[in-house]
Amino acid sequence: MRDSLTRWERLKPQYVRPLFMRALAALLMLVIISPTVIAISDGQDIKIDLEIYGEDILPTYSESVQAAFARVENLNQYSQDELEITKEWLVVTQVPEKKQVWTIPSPKFIEKVSLLPNSYIWHFNKPLEAIPKLQEALELGQIESFSPLVVSQTLQTRDNPNDPEFASQWHLENTGQTGGLSGEDINATDIWDNYRGQEVVISVVDDGLDHSHVDISPHYNSTFSYDWCNDDPDPTPNSWDEHGTAVAGVAAAVGNNSLYVSGAAWEATIAGSTLIACGTSDSVEADALSFYQNDIDIYTNSWGPSD
Structure with missing residues (x-):
């Protein structure tokens, strides 16, 4: 034994330090790569591998x-x-x-x-x-x-509109009616019992707005509307320009009137700006997008290539 100690004591520090560092590195690697385990102490040391691997769920x-x-x-x-x-x-x-x-x-x-x-x-x-x-x-x-999973209060019927096409408006209430994933919608119906766009003004800056449409006219505001292509206050579109009216319907078609569809905010005020039905300058676009800016809450601009 004494001879062994003597040989160990004779090892130079430059040999001892690398041996120690390698041992420490090996121990750290074991700690890092070891799976999550728990220890149970009931007289014996038992470890359970919980098998937590891979990316978060x-x-x-x-x-x-x-x-x-x-x-x-x-x-x-x-x-x-x-x-x-x-x-x-x-x-x-x-x-x-x-x-x-x-x-x-x-x-x-x-x-x-x-x-x-x-x-x-x-x-x-x-x-x-x-x-x-x-x-x-x-x-x-x-x-x-x-x-x-808190026990909720007694559920009541949600205040959904009676419009005949509402059942097909999957973006408002997706029941899987078009083959999509049920529940993947904008969750608008969750708040309709209390809020449906009251006191909100939406301006549809597009190719025009058919404000005579029965699902648009009840909430149409002529003061906040304008035709920037013809420089007059009537945004009525050409017969071939239908996009703006469709956008207005998605946003704020009158709901619960037993007609056609329902808008997401079906009690909001709707206005129209005819802008993209013609060529316009940057300054005209700026005027359209700041028109009655203290009164209009939302400007919707669904511009893009023909679809």
Whole structure:
């Protein structure tokens, strides 16, 4: 033994330091590449690989779904009473379902959400005790999101308009009627019970506006309208110029009048500026886009190549 110590003591510092640095580097690499594990202490040291690999899940969802998650994740919007009785929580995680019971929150029951990959409903008997554990799991990377499935108030019928073509307006309420993904729309119907564009003035700067149309005329404002091509106050289009009227209908066609379609803001005031039906100068365009600027709230300019 003494002979071994003597040989070790005789090693020069320039040999010892590289050996130490290589050992330290190897240890750091093991820490970096090791998968997430948890330790269970019940008399023996057992480690469970939670199999968290690859990129995060949330960024793969659509922007509207990500925004919805960001909105419901804020626990400050819920009362203590609501959280206390909420036993179901929506969780996004890469941990396989069979191993989720080994995460820090340790849910009592797990349901997979079929429409959202890697999303699950976790059940807890004591939700208030689960919240700090969910937060810890989030900070440690075991989960990416958690939000309560709060029991909502009794639902009521939404104030949808009675216009005959409303059912085909997928951009307002997408039920999959054209083969698209149900729910992917502008979410206008969610606010129509309280707000439908009242006191908002929209100017359609386009190829004209047929203000005699029954879905336009009730909310048409002639004062805020102008024909910049003919230098007169009437934006009525040529028979072949239909784009501006269509745009006006999408924005603010009168809703709930049992006629044709509904606009997104179907109680807004609508005005028209005929501009792109002719060649104009930059100064005329500037005049159109600042016309009654203190009274007009929105200028819509759907310009582009012929479609």
